[in-house]
Amino acid sequence: MGLAKRIIPCLDVRDGRVVKGVQFVDIRDAGDPVEVAKRYDEQGADEITFLDITASSDNRDTIVDVVSKVAGQVFIPLTVGGGIRTVDDIRLMLNAGADKVGINTAAVSRPEFVREAAEKFGSQCIVVSIDAKCTSAEGEQKKWEIFTHGGRKGTGLDAIEWAIRMVDYGAGEILLTSMDRDGTRDGFDLELTRAICDAVDVPVIASGGVGNLDHLADGIIEGKADAVLAASIFHFGDHTVGEAKAHMASRGIEVRRMAAKPSA
């Protein structure tokens, strides 16, 4: 026995509401983020991640408000990603009650930002989000490239090399999303997950493509991920976090069983 593998529900938040779309189209409303976060906490989520996809920077205050409200009621680690570009953005989120921030596009535009952030706040709160897409042809050696802007913009950066570099710069954790699988419900890109997990010594969260509970277990067992992140399967009532944990445990994965509530 030892460290448990983590299940992390992800809440995409736009203008103060949880939303979920398939590859950034067909957006559906999935509720009030504070209520959704509380529900997942009660179901046994090990952490919660908020991804702010608010289009206009005018509405950035709403995510701060959401995080602050959740942090007063939910006592598990909270991560916030989306639009984190400066040291001040990070400070704002940590002060609101986030424990970690996810850095994505800003790391690609200026890698030194990751180093500065880790030096300032410690690696433990710097998660580098990597959106990767397979660019090798059938039959060729597998190769993945970093994409930004929701998978629309290629960068020419090799995903494995990039992950190693980001850890070297101080990333304490990698959130790895397969842009080929995101929203498809076909399961994680296990080859990609395995390749990144083998390449770095920090924890890796697998993301993108979960459609059933076996996918979560596959991410841990075959992908070697330390944690698995999913949105749709939890948001629309397909499964609870508790069911996901029971299933993972049935496949031999060590998960956290919730402790009794504090005595009155």
Next chain:
Amino acid sequence: MTTLAVIDYGMGNLHSVSKAIEHVADAGVVIKVTSDPAQILAADKVVFPGVGAIRDCMSELHRLELDDVIRECTKTKPFLGVCLGMHALLDRSEENEGIDCLGIIEGTVRRFAKGLTDDAGEKLKIPHMGWNEVFQMMPHPLWKDIEDGSRFYFVHSYYVEMAKPDFIAGSTNYGGAFTSALARENVFALQCHPEKSQHAGLQLLKNFIGWDGSL
């Protein structure tokens, strides 16, 4: 009325700690997040949190003239150190090429070795991040209503190696056993984060609020 001081020295997320304490404290508890030595010395109980690097931690404590304040509090009142607030109580840390700490508890803070593996031979990641079991090595008022082996949330690359086993209150396995909680008289300190450990963590904070410092 009970006053509880959360020591604010600019290291990490004090709001998480104070929010969690507020959540379990009744109306008779006044929580002060403060760097003022007078307020800390006057409080009935003290919480010493912290995340980040030990060099910055020690230099901030020194700059704010809190080192002697902490030494004094650990002699007299219920005192809870968390994460970096645990490390700072030891003699010395290997972090940042070696830093002298407060020397209140005998022992050294060491880095997890590279190449650690679990029982199945899988590579263990550093930082040690996530929910791991805390095994209770001694009976203690702060373990009240917490099941032995309950999982708490950890995030750290350095761990405490105690000079003597007498004060080891909790033990956790990560490529070998390490001290995840220590206790001596009115002092208790944890490597994990009770403020982020859901029910078990809240229970521990509640126990601390109700603790008079005796064993």
